[in-house]
Amino acid sequence: MDALFSRRLWIILGIAIVAAAIWEFNLIVINPMVNSLVLLDKILFSNFGLAIIFFTVTVRLLMIPLTVMQTRNMRKMSALQPRMKAMQERLKDHPDARRLQSAETMKMYKRAGVSPVGCLGPMVLQMPIWFGLYRAIFKAVPATPEGTANLSAILYGWNPAASDVPLDSMFIGMDLVDLVQNAPAPFNFALPILVGASMWAQQKISAMPSMDARSAQTNQMMLWMMPIMFGFFTFQFPAGLAVYILFSNLIGVAITAVISGPGALLGTRFGTSAATAAAAVEAGVPAAEDENKGEVIDGTATVLGEDSRRSDRQRARNARRKPRRRRNRRR
């Protein structure tokens, strides 16, 4: 009950924060970020590139609890996939298939302690932060005199770095406000490649294994298409934005690797669960046994919630008892 209340409280709190952030986006999100960036520029040797990197890394580190929550939920969802696939197969010919499948799905989620909102919620909470950071970078180093004048309304009076404006936007030979394509070599082509590569790594390490061959194919295509497209888009991005995306991806990969294990990049994040489960589903798991099979195949019972753990223990006890009875009979 307490846990349920606590979860609801967190969801309400999250929604309230997002609503407030949207309502007063400049006041709550952008202005503090611009002030932080300007202050960091002063601390980090008047180097705005370092300020962007430090700020991006810090924000991502502060959001680790959200990332962990999201990753755990995704892992649970992933672990449920074989059983869900089997259940859908089992019920597909039922006259009321859709309703039953939906009810069974919700039951499975509940039993495993999975919340679909748990996957989406942290992502939604992060959205205003990323969007705000993107805008904050360009408000902190405006390209026009009008933008510079407007900074006076954004910077807090007590910010000791406020008098250092306008900031120098040069970073290792690049102008962070200028487009990547105008940056000197090798940055003009290295940045798009690095952004694309880091995005590929980020997607690869975060992707959920898919049971369905078609969606697996789509995922595989997206894994390559998105980074390639983004790499090309990067040519048209201001260099500061490219630096921000690059380091955001890199720290994202590092955080996910710590949470899920470095094997994730090699496609072995959940052990052999995905491949084995897929094979089992292909082979056709009997309907009555699919729940047990799912857990045994996954080897991820520890993430399936209290109910599952309890039934695991029960099954283990039963398994120990049976041979004993057989031995008794022999005597």
Place this chain on the structure above:
Amino acid sequence: MDGDRAIGATYDCGGLDCEATVFGISADTGDELWRFKRQTQIVGAVAVSGDTVMFGTASIDDEFDTDPGVLGADGYLYAIDTSTPLAPTVLWRVPATDSVWGTPVVSDGVVYFGDLDGVFHAVSLEGDDAGTEIWNFKAGGAIVAEPLIVDGKIYFGDFSDNFYALDIGTREAGGPGSNPLGAGEWSFDSDGWFWATPLLNDGVLYVGTLNGKFYALDPDTGTEFWANPGEVDGQIVGRAAIFEDAGSRTAVAVPSGTGNIGAFIASNGAELNGFATDAGVKADLLVDNGVLYAHTTDDDLLRFKITDHGLFSCIDAETGAAC
């Protein structure tokens, strides 16, 4: 305006590639007299001394920089000779430590200007020393505001919320590098950045900040005359103007970057009814013959009667048609 010609500067950027143009046109016909272009930004206006036109720039695109003097500086003060209208030539240029956005001011053979690094420069215009820096002063923040020079004193504000009064005699005696404030000099700590040019009238110095605060200061000491500063809704970017209201009281009109033009009684700062505008005013205000002129950010030229603050004329500055 300079005699029978108008001189101005403009710039246009595509991304970070900027092209600036300084031009002279005939006041009578509107015909172009000459044109001078560089790959840079010219944010402020020009200063004129005879045929010499001076203006501040950002850095010059190296690829096109063939002008005399130091190459690769982050900003310059340019002096060009316009005596041969078809081909203005660069007389000299002084490198600055950062871009020069402010308008330079000429007084007694010296040109004064500030840069974004917070350095205020005094450069000689005369004889063989033309283009040579006489002294400089390091302020606390970027200097964009056009300085006001009256009776041997220079008044300007910066981005560290400070407003300064420098004494030309004290500075010249100290020579280059004499940074601390000396005899007859003071600074006033406000709570906003200064962009607008100050205004001196009847022994009172009026200065406005980008957070909409408007101060009346003693030009000799920097102490405030009003108990509380006046306040307008938006940024104060343009210069204020003095007028006499219906009760023959001296008042000051203050442009606001986003809202109506504010008005305050000069003697005590009491707020009067302002001048209603549909858009902000970032240009200097002008009062002439009982009329207040304001150029809005919508590019309209407004005319108000100062007696009742009523708008009696609006002209679209681009087309000349009534708006």
